[in-house]
Amino acid sequence: MGVSQGTPPQSFRQSPVRKNQPDMNQTRQTSPGFITRVGRFLPLALVGIFFLTGCDQFPGIAYPNVYVLYRQSLVGAGRVLILKNDSTKYLHELTITITRNGQEIARKGIARELAPGDSIQVGWVELGVALKTGDNIKIYAKGYIAPWVGKVW
Secondary structure (H helix, E strand, C coil): CCCCCCCCCHHHCCCCCCCCCCCCCCCCCCCCCHHHHHHHHHHHHHHHHHHHHCHHHCCCCCCCCEEEEEEECCCCCCEEEEEEECCCCCEEEEEEEEEECCEEEEEEEEEEEECCCCEEEECHHHHCCCECCCCEEEEECCCCCCCEEEECC
């Protein structure tokens, strides 16, 4: 018995595609699931709550609002940093970090509390190192996410 090389038997032929039958090669499109809907809604809800309650409810939004000046040291070498609280709120647990040539040279707590409008002066006596022109400064305060960043001039 030989194998005929004609048309394949009826059982091996492809059936014609019906128009109401979906094509299996296409991806199935469904409505978004619960997690997808929550994932889209949650950020909008958080932003809405933030604006409805007011920015003052979230103290850790930005860097501390300080005004910084410098002057030459009267005794010893280096510069003195004059730090003024330029906001209407108390600043708590102020910390300063000094970086020179990419290396941190000092990190000190400079004030436990600074009232609105008050200022303090920080020099080599408080820091243990003389401030030089070009040093990078970061001023941190409790309740704020980012530090105030500046450079000694």
